[in-house]
Amino acid sequence: MKAPALLRIGLVLCVLLLIVVAAVVLRSGDKPSAKAHSADLEYLKAVNSVAPLQDPELLFVLMTQFVNSNLQGEGAEFFSARLREYEPKLTPVQKSLYLGIIGLLRAQHASSVPLLRRYGYVKDTIARLDQAKQLSGGQVFVVNWIAGVVHTELPGYFHQRKAAQEELAWCMEHADKAPHSAWLREVYYHLGKLALNDGDTAKAHEYLLRSGYSDFDHPITLATPFSEDRASGHAFAPRRITEVVPRRIYTLSGFEFTEYYFVVSKDGHELIGIDAGTRPDFAKGAYEALQAYAPGLPPLTTIFITHAHWDHVGGHSYFRSLNPRPQFYGRGNYQEEFEKEFNGPDVFAKQFFGERFSAEDVLSYKPDITIDNRTDLNVGGSKVELIPARGGETHDAMLIYLPDEKVMFMGDVIMPYLGAPFAEEGDLQGLLDALDTVVSRNPQYLLHGHEPLTRVFNSPVILGHLKTDLAWLRDQVLIAIRRGVERAGIHQLNLIPPDLLATQPDAYEPYFILREHVIDRIYDQNVGYWEANLQGLAHPNRTDRAELLVDYLGLSEAQIVKAADRLAADGKYEMAADLIESAEAKFPDSVSLKRAKRFAYLKLMEKNQNTDPFKFIIYSGRIREQTPQINAQK
Template sequence: MRPGVYSLGALLLSALFLVSLRGVRADADARRQSETTARAPELEYFKAINQAAPPKDPQLLFLLMAQYSNLNLQGEGAEFLAARFKEFEPRLTDTQKSLYLSATAVLRAQHASSVPLLQRIGYVNDTIAMLARAEQLSGGQLFVVNWMAGVVRSELPGIFGQSKAAEAELTWCLDNAAKAPDSGWLREVHYHLGKLALARGDRATAEAHLEKSGYTDWNRPVTMNTPFTENAATGFTFASRRISEIVPGRVYALTGFEFTEYYFVVSDDGRELFGIDAGTRPDSAKGAYEALRAQVLGLPPLRAIFITHSHWDHVGGHSYFRGLNPRPRFYARNNYEEEIARESFVAPAVFDKYFFGERFHIEHVRSFKPDVTVAARTELKVGGTRIELIPIQGGETSDGLLIYLPHQGVMFVGDFIMPYLGAPFVEEGNFQGLLDAIDIVVAENPQHLLHGHEPLTRNFNSTAILAQLKPDLVWLRGQVLSAIGRGEERGVIHQANLIPPGLIAGQPDIYLPYFIMREHVIDRLYDQNVGYWQPDMQGIDHLTSVDRASLFVDYLGVTESQLVRAVEHMAADGKYELASSLLESAGKRFAGSPSVGKAKRLVYLKLTEKHGNTDPFKFIIYSSRIREQVLPMASGK
């Protein structure tokens, strides 16, 4: 055999094993793609946003890329982004061009295994060239561009000779961690540096990187750049740990110490400290408070704590603070007991540990009792600081309390605009109360809006955004109620991809806030306006999961191997929710099966990946179904 022919054959054979960045391989089936996209309102929403104009916020471009990737529509996604790049190129800056090229290259790399064999080598080389051009346009200093290039190159087979370039780019990301959108992006940096070390036989370095990534093994069929973490003992956190000065020397925000945010304020006279909310557990409250005092020396004693609402994660740590000397006074709404009773005796207890960790105990919530209750708008002073306490009726709980510091331009708003309009597993939430609360906040017009959770502060950070968002939410309510009146299923309402008429043309600042709210506003309104007998026959019968398993296995004759093949097929089609439904029914009859367990892990990891930057509660639930921890990354480079 001639050497040249042999070498070409070896290259083509090796190219067969091109990985798809830990995604599920997608077949280039146009019919299947159209069926999938018709059922993916998230994808259609971000397509509509990105089709109108180059997004002001690059996150919208990458959320679209992530949707294409998660649904295994990488080929279609690469074509869509390439078309947008060609259309918008004359008005793009070099930085914007580099972002489009990087996102397109990621999708192309994932799609490479579906490219015809004889074209694949050239396709991959063109993708590598695209990454190089993106780095050139960005001046080699844009974290996201280097991150994507490093991750893609590290996953390519050795025949392409990209390992050294990948290691250099990923090492640059570690050296420039401060430029990352969030420290969560470093998780994949460590993971891929570890895989490169493993490939060259350096197991010690590989294991060190794996530990720093927060992952526990090398079997990761998904990519995680989320700031979210999930720890069985301590529960969920929304963001990496940090202490920020909102108003220098006066207002401090404590993020990532547990499920909720802590805030502390130094009074005008400098002699008193007061806090906003008490956290979820006594141990996490202690850790956060001691971290603040260690970082900010000379703080005055804590004299008061104001509770924005009496949910689990805002009062559960109260006993720690009550043990301090002097003992701070607690302020809460006069109807706080209604909320305590609802979450203590009505809410399904199974969810507590998923959200708040094994260390959480409901008794920490039940024992909460404020020293002062607030029934009407109240003004008081703590250490010379003027504080206005403003009761609200929504949107999450009926015992909401805005804490406003007018002279500092700071308003602590709790979870009044939590997208779920109350905990999803509790019958609560008041949509009209949300709209009324928006009016109150907008009228006061504080400079700083500080919410109970970091993503809320990041996405709903100004009264201008709230003012723009309100009419779109009113429009959405009208659409949902009309659909309910027509007898439409809840899923059909979601698939309609409801976008307010003027949103795309003129409201770029609320593209993401509206998207975050849309799904759960639909769910809450549907829940509150449809009885327990629903138009699609849901609720009329009383079938259990055991009955549904019997349907599949005993009557339809589904075997273990058939179940696994069906789940894998659905996963390849990006229909993870459908696969989850099947697993939650028939899968229980094969609970001890390794093959079913493997398929289940893939499905729930993909669902976790899908919601890793937009829906923290789904992230929690899906990861909990397979007891998958996403641990905080170890400190150090």
């Protein structure tokens, strides 16, 4: 009798030991305290609760919000409820995406599950990932990616190493099925972790190098097309050249901060450029890449400038050095834009455009031919309509329309920030008027100044919806301002236009991307330097706040770090970063503060990796974090 009893006790102890080890190894943040959800999270839950989304991108944006907020358990329950509700309407592939997301959220939530339930909880999570792969036929990149990442992170006694290796290897072999090539970053990173676990340090570091990460202690997951480099600045996408109209209209993405467009004229004798890039060296690299991609192109004779921002004219000197020298068409009021650009703080330029950016490259720009009224041109047999506009980013905007090809070059008319966030510009009414102009032409292709804008704001139908939605939003913000609601309070209202959820699924993501910045710009333009909440009456600086924390409240370095860690556990990374920035003056050499600061800004990068590139840039810059570009393998 004793032997079976001891055996049973031994088995129980073994299981408990496995559970305890899992608690240590499974990746998860501290359990968050009860807190109100952000307006962004509530918005994303709302649009995901109407009906199955045809475009799965907002599924993954919401998943990222749950993960970043340390609400993985709630997220798993939310997506499980949607799966049950929508299941009769879902295709097998759609079901596989829901199951993959649920599996990832459950895996990260596992350490919060009671010990005696945890082992079974993880086994059930593995089963869901297996079901997702079966439903997708093993052919959906994102499903394999999720499974490979989760299986890599599981402790060895779950026996998922082989599955992880196969799933990640499949992702490498089928990179062309990824949403973009930068999804390979985590594939390389996790293959490196597997190699490290197997004792193959050479292979591990080879994979680590390919991932772009500096070490294997990386607390965030990045599946963003964005990249950051001190020398070259920010790029919105991996490098690629595509043909919007075969052998006629070329798009160059990822060569720098902005897009390049080139059009072969209808008679085939002239090449037309749209915008001139940020720096002469960038312009040279992009143009030479185009010539290598499409040998035998005609000479570049004409360049149309959509607006005179840094990243659209700074490379003009390279193009002017060509023979023949192209003619530049631009708005006559471009110098007014220069004044706004260069009257603001100049501390951001090199973060955005790289260390070799020079303001002189921009300020030396001058159009050869100025456009102040709607103008029809014929360039090599191609009809071109030049349409001056006042918004929404700059007052020197110019839409460029090719009516025969039904292509509208938008520039940054609908840049979500309504002007650079650190410059006093932007015109919402100008944007609404420009949307009317575009919709009236009903172009087939909308080509914007930056790759994400072309993906998101991609049809006149969407622009028509947005005009109504943004006009409604403006009215609501102005009402709130008159009531004395502070800016943060307006954001917390989670303002959703009355018809958006029911009738405008194509506008869910565009409106979400615009909403925060439209609120900020309207608030900035309608509230003086004394705000209703008394902000602006006094001018405490970071040194004053450091004195408040340390000299008056008596907080020690350890207490400040602990508070920052608690804020981070609750997903309040902005507050954690602000606390640390305020305290740094008192503890300039603190290693623990530097660690907490780095973690907070990394998590802010993770949070904004697919929805707010400018925040991604700024947060990266605060900790000098580089995110190398990952391009498709040739």
